[in-house]
Amino acid sequence: MSGTASTYVPKSRVAKWFESRLPIVGLVHSSFIAYPVPRNLNYFWTFGAILAAFLGIQIITGVWLAMHYEPSATGAFNSVEKIMRDVNYGWLLRYAHANGASMFFVAVYVHMFRALYYGSYKAPREVLYILGVIIYLLMMATAFLGYTLPWGQMSFWGATVITNILAAIPVVGDTIQSLLWGGYSVGNPTVNRFFSLHYLLPWMIAGVVVLHVWALHVTGQNNPAGIPIKSGKDAVPFTPYATVKDVFATVVFMILFAWFLFFMPNYLGHADNYIQANPAVTPAHIVPEWYFLPFYAILRAVPDKLGGVILMFSAVIILAFAPWLDTSRIRSCNYRPIYRQFMWVFLGVCFLLGWLGSQPPEGGYVIASQICTAYYFAHFLLVMPLCGLFETPKPLPGSIVESVTGPGRQISGAGMPAGAAAAPQVKG
Amino acid sequence: MAMTRVLSTTLAAAMAALLLGAPARAEDAHGGPVPPRVNWSFAGMFGRFDEAQLQRGFQVYKEVCSACHSMKLVSFRNLTQEGGPHFSASQVKALAATYQVKDGPNDSGDMFERPGRPADTFPPPFPNDQAAAAANGGKAPPDFSVIAKARTFSRGNLTFLYDWLPFVGYTEQGPDYIHGLINGYKDAPKDFALPEGGHYNLYYPGHIIAMPPPISDGQVTYPKDDKGQPVVPETTEQYGKDVGAFLMWAAEPHMMDRKALGFRVILFLIILSGLLYYVKKKVWADVGGEVHGLQPELHKAW
Numbered sequence: 025m026s027g028t029a030s031t032y033v034p035k036s037r038v039a040k041w042f043e044s045r046l047p048i049v050g051l052v053h054s055s056f057i058a059y060p061v062p063r064n065l066n067y068f069w070t071f072g073a074i075l076a077a078f079l080g081i082q083i084i085t086g087v088w089l090a091m092h093y094e095p096s097a098t099g100a101f102n103s104v105e106k107i108m109r110d111v112n113y114g115w116l117l118r119y120a121h122a123n124g125a126s127m128f129f130v131a132v133y134v135h136m137f138r139a140l141y142y143g144s145y146k147a148p149r150e151v152l153y154i155l156g157v158i159i160y161l162l163m164m165a166t167a168f169l170g171y172t173l174p175w176g177q178m179s180f181w182g183a184t185v186i187t188n189i190l191a192a193i194p195v196v197g198d199t200i201q202s203l204l205w206g207g208y209s210v211g212n213p214t215v216n217r218f219f220s221l222h223y224l225l226p227w228m229i230a231g232v233v234v235l236h237v238w239a240l241h242v243t244g245q246n247n248p249a250g251i252p253i254k255s256g257k258d259a260v261p262f263t264p265y266a267t268v269k270d271v272f273a274t275v276v277f278m279i280l281f282a283w284f285l286f287f288m289p290n291y292l293g294h295a296d297n298y299i300q301a302n303p304a305v306t307p308a309h310i311v312p313e314w315y316f317l318p319f320y321a322i323l324r325a326v327p328d329k330l331g332g333v334i335l336m337f338s339a340v341i342i343l344a345f346a347p348w349l350d351t352s353r354i355r356s357c358n359y360r361p362i363y364r365q366f367m368w369v370f371l372g373v374c375f376l377l378g379w380l381g382s383q384p385p386e387g388g389y390v391i392a393s394q395i396c397t398a399y400y401f402a403h404f405l406l407v408m409p410l411c412g413l414f415e416t417p418k419p420l421p422g423s424i425v426e427s428v429t430g431p432g433r434q435i436s437g438a439g440m441p442a443g444a445a446a447a448p449q450v451k452g
Numbered sequence: 453m454a455m456t457r458v459l460s461t462t463l464a465a466a467m468a469a470l471l472l473g474a475p476a477r478a479e480d481a482h483g484g485p486v487p488p489r490v491n492w493s494f495a496g497m498f499g500r501f502d503e504a505q506l507q508r509g510f511q512v513y514k515e516v517c518s519a520c521h522s523m524k525l526v527s528f529r530n531l532t533q534e535g536g537p538h539f540s541a542s543q544v545k546a547l548a549a550t551y552q553v554k555d556g557p558n559d560s561g562d563m564f565e566r567p568g569r570p571a572d573t574f575p576p577p578f579p580n581d582q583a584a585a586a587a588n589g590g591k592a593p594p595d596f597s598v599i600a601k602a603r604t605f606s607r608g609n610l611t612f613l614y615d616w617l618p619f620v621g622y623t624e625q626g627p628d629y630i631h632g633l634i635n636g637y638k639d640a641p642k643d644f645a646l647p648e649g650g651h652y653n654l655y656y657p658g659h660i661i662a663m664p665p666p667i668s669d670g671q672v673t674y675p676k677d678d679k680g681q682p683v684v685p686e687t688t689e690q691y692g693k694d695v696g697a698f699l700m701w702a703a704e705p706h707m708m709d710r711k712a713l714g715f716r717v718i719l720f721l722i723i724l725s726g727l728l729y730y731v732k733k734k735v736w737a738d739v740g741g742e743v744h745g746l747q748p749e750l751h752k753a754w
Binding site (some may be wrong): 063102105108109115116119260264265268269271272275276278279282283284285286287288289290291295296298299308379383 | 497525530594597598599601602603604609615616618621623625626657703705706709710711713714715717718721722724725728729731732735736739
């Protein structure tokens with residue numbers, strides 16, 4: 025699992041014995057200690073560590089919640105309330121898990137915007153990036169399944185809407201739908217299945233995260249200048265420099281998390297989900313969790329059901345084609361004066377789509393959703409290819425050090441120790 | 453360069469038009485009066501439940517609401533909880549014993565009735581939802597266990613932008629709605645078609661509510677102070693506040709623990725992040741300092 029020669033030298037006899045049989049210590053050493061990190065990384069690059077922390081938080085709180093949760097249509101709602109009321113610190117576990125999911129998405133959206141803004145998807149990092157898109161897809165599935173588990177009104181009707189969407193898929197749609205339902209409507213078997221799948225998918229996420237880190241290990245990190253590491257001075261070792269920065273950023277992000285968890289635990293949810301699921305009563309507005317709203321707006325922008333479903337899934341899948349849709353050879357938007365503006369407009373359109381997704385699908389909202397949906401796809405299909413062809417990029421700095429200090433000036437400190445010039449430095 | 457400026461200005465203007473244009477339409481759909489904001493003792497970072505108020509609120513629930521509304525998830529023992537009504541154990545034991553609870557089957561296979569115990573949940577007023585619906589004009593009165601978290605209202609389209617912020621934030625829609633609803637019974641406007649058996653309520657979605665005005669001034673007798681006067685006015689306004697606070701507690705019995713722990717956690721995280729900031733600065737000083745944020749150097753030329 026190594027794209028680079030490890031610089032790890034085992035010292036004790038036991039360590040030597042072990043390393044010659046399973047070089048896992050060397051692997052961790054070369055991935056998280058000696059790994060060369062571009063010295064100009066800004067705080068956007070700390071979100072990988074933040075995401076890893078949240079994957080851990082979600083898995084730990086989730087395993088504990090599963091010990092008390094009862095996956096059945098009659099018992100789910102009350103068992104969640106039992107957790108809230110009678111399990112020791114059950115309220116903490118549940119609110120941490122529910123708000124942790126939201127924070128996970130906040131972090132992943134920052135991480136994704138970073139990748140798009142600084143061109144982290146371009147060669148040689150296409151596979152690294154596509155693995156990221158797969159993780160995002162798995163996260164969405166996991167979050168949706170998790171939201172159905174408390175079996176409140178939004179859980180039930182959200183499950184109904186989404187499974188009906190899947191039925192629109194030609195040929196296999198009905199089969200997929202009845203497989204998920206376990207019957208002829210959303211009901212007791214559905215909760216059971218969703219719980220099983222909700223427990224399964226995080227481990228798949230963890231698996232793809234390992235591949236994601238592996239691919240990162242091979243290609244090295246992109247950086248705000250978007251140029252490769254050229255000498256030892258351009259890089260610093262991961263530990264302690266990136267480690268301490270990641271830990272600092274993670275702790276700061278935890279303040280935001282703690283704020284929601286302890287003081288606004290239901291702010292990001294929906295009041296209707298505290299009403300037990302009732303197939304006979306439809307809520308006035310069925311709205312998904314905030315992190316799905318942009319895609320919900322795209323789904324509802326199209327009058328045709330199948331067309332809406334296709335567009336909604338395309339909106340995610342199109343991300344995976346970014347490496348080939350973008351024709352510019354410059355990675356970082358810092359050196360792309362025109363595309364850079366489109367990037368911010370794109371971000372604005374995404375926010376707007378999110379807000380439109382929370383509004384009722386009528387009148388002006390639908391028209392606005394259609395305009396924004398068109399722009400969303402135009403960004404990938406028109407702006408990305410055309411900007412690369414017509415834009416005159418600004419001159420790139422000679423090196424990462426130069427991008428920091430300006431041309432011709434020196435920087436103090438050694439950077440990477442001599443001889444530690446591992447493969448990522450020349451590949452990026 | 454000029455062209456890109458024009459481009460971004462045009463797009464910004466288009467977006468602003470969308471943002472400003474859409475809410476104007478939304479007023480028609482979601483408009484309507486918003487329940488007034490009550491100055492709750494439990495709101496905000498340092499909010500605490502007022503024990504006396506929770507006890508009065510429980511009295512209102514017990515004497516008035518519980519005739520129709522169940523509270524199936526709350527146990528008698530919860531009433532002794534600190535950070536709750538905090539009744540004494542003996543008070544609650546005596547209270548529970550006044551209820552008849554269905555238990556069984558016993559050794560001979562029969563169900564039987566016995567006096568309630570603190571570990572029991574509040575017995576519902578109707579044996580099942582169908583019976584509740586049949587006795588109440590076709591619709592079962594909702595359970596009250598989490599009602600304060602299950603009700604909300606919209607104050608406009610963009611309040612979500614600041615409702616989560618410290619000090620200006622607002623998360624008490626639930627109890628405000630309850631207080632508003634109890635005091636929201638008004639005569640229907642002349643052109644309003646009120647169906648048979650319906651009542652006009654200012655804050656109920658659609659304004660037609662099946663529940664008749666649930667409580668009136670002086671209906672519940674509150675404890676008296678030294679001079680023989682009620683500690684708080686025996687008015688619908690006050691009943692609404694007290695029962696709103698009680699139902700918030702019933703929905704969120706650990707709120708005070710949560711806020712107390714949260715304050716300590718956030719304080720800890722702020723101190724820890726301060727220390728980590730300086731550790732990071734010291735570490736990075738070895739390699740000539742770190743590059744910050746969005747790299748102003750890169751933006752100067754632009």
